[in-house]
Amino acid sequence: xxxxxxxxxxxxxxxxxxxxxxxTMQMFMDLRLALQRNEFVLFYQPIICLASGRAxxxxxxxxxxxxxxxxxxxxxxxxxxEETGLILPIGRWVLERACLDxxxxxxxxxxxxxxxxxxxxxxxxxxxxxxxxxxEAIIECTGFPPQCLKLEITESVIMENAEAAVRILDRxxxxxxxxxxxxxxxxxxxxxxxxxxxADILKIDRSFVSRMHLGGENLEIVRTIVTLAQAMKMLVxxxxxxxxxxxxxxxxxxxxxxxxxxxxxxxxxxxLQGFNMFGEMEERRGLSGDRxxxxxxxxx
Ligand code: C2E
Ligand code: MG
Ligand code: MG
Ligand code: MG
Numbered sequence: 001x002x003x004x005x006x007x008x009x010x011x012x013x014x015x016x017x018x019x020x021x022x023x024t025m026q027m028f029m030d031l032r033l034a035l036q037r038n039e040f041v042l043f044y045q046p047i048i049c050l051a052s053g054r055a056x057x058x059x060x061x062x063x064x065x066x067x068x069x070x071x072x073x074x075x076x077x078x079x080x081x082e083e084t085g086l087i088l089p090i091g092r093w094v095l096e097r098a099c100l101d102x103x104x105x106x107x108x109x110x111x112x113x114x115x116x117x118x119x120x121x122x123x124x125x126x127x128x129x130x131x132x133x134x135x136e137a138i139i140e141c142t143g144f145p146p147q148c149l150k151l152e153i154t155e156s157v158i159m160e161n162a163e164a165a166v167r168i169l170d171r172x173x174x175x176x177x178x179x180x181x182x183x184x185x186x187x188x189x190x191x192x193x194x195x196x197x198x199a200d201i202l203k204i205d206r207s208f209v210s211r212m213h214l215g216g217e218n219l220e221i222v223r224t225i226v227t228l229a230q231a232m233k234m235l236v237x238x239x240x241x242x243x244x245x246x247x248x249x250x251x252x253x254x255x256x257x258x259x260x261x262x263x264x265x266x267x268x269x270x271x272l273q274g275f276n277m278f279g280e281m282e283e284r285r286g287l288s289g290d291r292x293x294x295x296x297x298x299x300x
Contacts, residue, residue: 035090042060047237056116109273123157149178154186180237202229203237204237209250
């Protein structure tokens with residue numbers, strides 16, 4: 001009797017596994033075709049300079065418009081793309097698209113220089129032997145000014161092979177681009193390495209920013225990361241700011257930049273063009289004048 005029940009349970013489990021595997025296989029096949037079918041789009045989320053209230057740049061965030069499922073978020077397909085190696089052609093596309101989009105945006109808006117744009121790199125992309133050559137080729141082909149391009153690499157990916165990371169980051173920096181350490185605080189950085197990475201920016205992970213205004217551990221972690229960044233002559237960006245209270249707590253800690261739904265959600269390029277990126281914050285903070293914010297060069 002019990003044995004029979006057990007087997008039944010196993011069969012249900014087996015069937016669920018089978019279904020999951022089929023779904024994954026289907027997604028892999030669809031993902032393989034997504035590039036040639038032009039199903040990817042980059043959304044952009046403004047990064048706000050807290051002192052001026054102006055946008056200092058944007059982060060490019062990929063979206064997949066699946067013909068049947070509609071919009072699929074990167075959390076759902078980037079891990080599979082990473083596992084299967086599809087992330088390499090997708091990543092190349094993202095880098096080139098971000099540069100081209102920002103050039104068009106600058107032209108449409110009448111800017112003399114494109115906005116600073118951040119592009120995320122996953123572990124496999126960061127480990128590519130020809131990453132430097134790839135970035136160099138895209139900068140050359142698009143004519144994008146390298147000082148307006150920033151690569152975001154998560155703390156855990158950098159720390160996975162810290163010695164190699166020191167070398168590749170040094171090389172990338174020679175192209176004139178900027179480097180951000182993404183999701184900072186969630187990995188295990190050794191402080192001695194942090195100083196050897198030629199990174200320009202620390203991005204404080206959203207998990208610490210959320211509810212930091214209530215005090216306690218999160219507030220102290222954010223305070224420590226801001227102090228650390230200043231000591232290391234790096235700029236600091238708080239991710240995932242959702243409320244006015246969080247913004248006020250960040251301002252009190254002299255955090256320099258912030259990003260989050262409180263300011264703006266990631267949006268397609270045409271909305272970025274229609275959206276008064278600077279006006280809304282200026283109104284909020286009573287600012288006017290030059291509408292362009294820039295990430296300064298603290299590290300030279
Ligand atoms: P990330 O680089 O840490 O990006 C921040 C994520 O937080 C984005 O999710 C963004 O939409 C979300 N976010 C921003 N503000 C808020 C907020 O106030 N509240 C909340 N709850 N979320 C907020 P998204 O776009 O789903 O991307 C998730 C992750 O997928 C990214 O994390 C990044 O690691 C990866 N990813 C996105 N685009 C790309 C890409 O083009 N290439 C690679 N390799 N990875 C990407
Ligand atoms: Mg990022
Ligand atoms: Mg992040
Ligand atoms: Mg993240």
